[in-house]
Amino acid sequence: xxxxxxxxxxxxxxxxxxxxxxxxxxxxxxxxxxxxxxxxxxxxxxxxxxxxxxxxxxxxxxxxxxxxxxxxxxxxxxxxxxxxxxxxxxxxxxxxxxxxxxxxxxxxxxxxxxxxxxxxxxxxxxxxxxxxxxxxxxxxxxxxxxxxxxxxxxxxxxxxxxxxxxxxxxxxxxxxxxxxxxxxxxxxxxxxxxxxxxxxxxxxxxxxxxxxxxxxxxxxxxxxxxxxxxxxxxxxxxxxxxxxxxxxxxxxxxxxxxxxxxxxxxxxxxxxxxxxxxxxxxxxxxxxxxxxxxxxxxxxxxxxxxxxxxxxxxxxxxxxxxxxxxxxxxxxxxxxxxxxxxxxxxxxxxxxxxxxxxxxx
Numbered sequence: 001x002x003x004x005x006x007x008x009x010x011x012x013x014x015x016x017x018x019x020x021x022x023x024x025x026x027x028x029x030x031x032x033x034x035x036x037x038x039x040x041x042x043x044x045x046x047x048x049x050x051x052x053x054x055x056x057x058x059x060x061x062x063x064x065x066x067x068x069x070x071x072x073x074x075x076x077x078x079x080x081x082x083x084x085x086x087x088x089x090x091x092x093x094x095x096x097x098x099x100x101x102x103x104x105x106x107x108x109x110x111x112x113x114x115x116x117x118x119x120x121x122x123x124x125x126x127x128x129x130x131x132x133x134x135x136x137x138x139x140x141x142x143x144x145x146x147x148x149x150x151x152x153x154x155x156x157x158x159x160x161x162x163x164x165x166x167x168x169x170x171x172x173x174x175x176x177x178x179x180x181x182x183x184x185x186x187x188x189x190x191x192x193x194x195x196x197x198x199x200x201x202x203x204x205x206x207x208x209x210x211x212x213x214x215x216x217x218x219x220x221x222x223x224x225x226x227x228x229x230x231x232x233x234x235x236x237x238x239x240x241x242x243x244x245x246x247x248x249x250x251x252x253x254x255x256x257x258x259x260x261x262x263x264x265x266x267x268x269x270x271x272x273x274x275x276x277x278x279x280x281x282x283x284x285x286x287x288x289x290x291x292x293x294x295x296x297x298x299x300x301x302x303x304x305x306x307x308x309x310x311x312x313x314x315x316x317x318x319x320x321x322x323x324x325x326x327x328x329x330x331x332x333x334x335x336x337x338x339x340x341x342x343x344x345x346x347x348x349x350x351x352x353x354x355x356x357x358x359x360x361x
Contacts, residue, residue, distance in 0.1 A: 006119045008338075009346040013121075014044055017109065017128050018064075018075055021046040024106055027340030029113070029347070030144040030322040032153070037116040039175060040323065040338060041129060041144040041155065042346050045106040048077050061086055064107040065139055066132040073132070078103075107132070108140035110157065112175055118325070118336050118348050130157065130178065136166045145192040145322060147251045154224070156192040157181070167191040167206070169224065182225060190216075190247035193224065194259070199292030205233070205261065207247040212236050214246045216263060218286075218294050231294055234263065234284055241265045241280045241303045249281060250324035250337065257357060258287040258297055262321045262337060265303070279318040280306035281337075283356050298360035304351065307341050318343050326353070 011023040024047050031040030048062045061080045066073050080086045086103070110130040114123040132141050137159035145156040155170045155178065164187035171179040184204075185191055191206040202221040208230075209215050216234040219227040236246050242265025252259040261284045266277045282300035289295070307319045321339040328334075333353040341347045 006348045007341070007345050008115070008119070008121050008348055009042060009113070009124070011344065014111070014124065015126075016046050017044070018046055018048075018107075021048055021064075025340075025344045026111075027343055027346050028143050028320060028322045029338045029340065030146045031113070031115070031118075031325070031338040031348075032146045032148055032323060033325055034114075037114060037122075038118050038325070038338075039146075040113045040115070041110045041146060041175075042113055043108050043142055043144065043340070044111050044128070045108045045140075047106045050105075059083070061103070061105065063103040063105060066107070066137070068135055068138065075107075104139065104160075106140070108142050108160070110141055110144050113346075115348075118338075129175070130155075130170075132159070133181075134159070136161050136163055136168075136183075138162075143189055143322070145251055147193050147195050149193065149195050154193055156184075158189050163187075165189050169193075184227065190249070190264075192248065192251045194252050195254075198288055199290075201292065203294075205248040205252070212244060216246055216248055216261075220292075233286065233294060233296055234299065236265075240301075241267050241278075241306075242282060244268045244277060249321035249339070252286065253324055253326050253335070255285075255326065255353065255357075258285040260284075260324075260335075260356070261286055262304075262324050262335075264320055278306065279320055281319055281321050283360055285357075285360060298357075300359055301361050302359065304356055304359055305349070328353075 009026045011026055014023045014026050016023050025045040029040050029042040031038045059082045061082055063078050065076050067076045109128040112125040112129040113121055115121055130141055139160040141157050143158045147154040153172050157168050159166045167185040168181035170181045193204040202224050204219050208217050215232050217230045217232050220229040221227045236242055245266030247264055249264050250262045252261050264279050265282055266279050268277050280303035283304050284299045285297040287297050321337045323338040325336045335351045335353055338348050
């Protein structure tokens with residue numbers, strides 16, 4: 001459905017922030033309109049250069065983390081023997097431990113980008129914009145979303161640690177200074193607010209549950225801090241592209257037919273690829289009655305787009321949207337989406353709005 005994919009950033013475009021590290025991924029780009037162009041935050045994943053450890057006959061995992069026990073945060077690298085201390089759970093770099101949460105060979109932070117046209121990058125911050133700053137982010141800051149609201153921007157991020165995946169909100173006016181983050185979820189991802197109040201209250205979408213039982217729910221708040229009144233909006237569907245997982249993608253976009261939500265669906269790969277899943281993007285139209293109760297008007301029966309790669313390699317097959325902007329010239333409204341492709345690159349794409357709406361049932 002997209003006219004084309006435009007790879008805006010690749011790992012070679014970013015210099016590592018840490019000495020002795022490589023940039024393995026620059027993806028999950030969240031962007032919005034700003035000063036006549038676009039501004040965004042992109043996740044950068046770095047990994048320590050793995051030393052040659054085959055001489056001892058053992059294979060080791062080198063897993064980075066931030067240490068906050070001193071006066072200043074410090075980067076640490078832990079080493080574990082594969083098979084004795086941990087086992088590799090999937091070929092994309094996550095390992096399972098007997099007594100800990102999963103660990104990764106990468107650590108992530110967020111960098112600022114600017115683009116005049118939404119296709120070409122005009123600026124990438126030379127230094128990380130949002131770095132891990134607390135225990136809940138010791139393994140990385142991930143998966144940004146940006147929501148313009150009342151003259152400011154709400155930035156949603158996920159902190160990754162042994163405590164799980166925890167969503168935090170930050171506020172900024174200029175993307176140079178950010179408020180102190182406040183915690184939104186006990187454990188969860190794909191969480192972000194609507195850009196305006198619904199029936200006098202703030203509203204947000206969040207992912208709950210696990211695997212087949214994942215859901216996209218909506219919650220309400222009087223102040224963007226305290227959340228309640230959860231309602232289920234979307235669930236997984238057997239036999240569909242979203243049969244094994246679901247989560248919010250871009251913050252909702254207001255259209256003449258309702259709030260448009262671009263979400264991702266997950267479906268497991270072939271039986272011999274049990275640790276690999278395919279992520280594709282669908283769309284849903286959300287509306288509210290006069291009392292603010294939500295409902296889903298329609299939903300994609302098939303993906304509106306995917307990465308387009310269906311081979312047997314060990315690379316992830318992922319198309320993940322983190323931001324969307326409606327571009328309307330009065331004749332041919334279209335959606336410009338931003339996100340990550342194959343857990344490696346940041347992309348943008350154009351999708352005619354009428355084709356998205358026609359694809360839903």
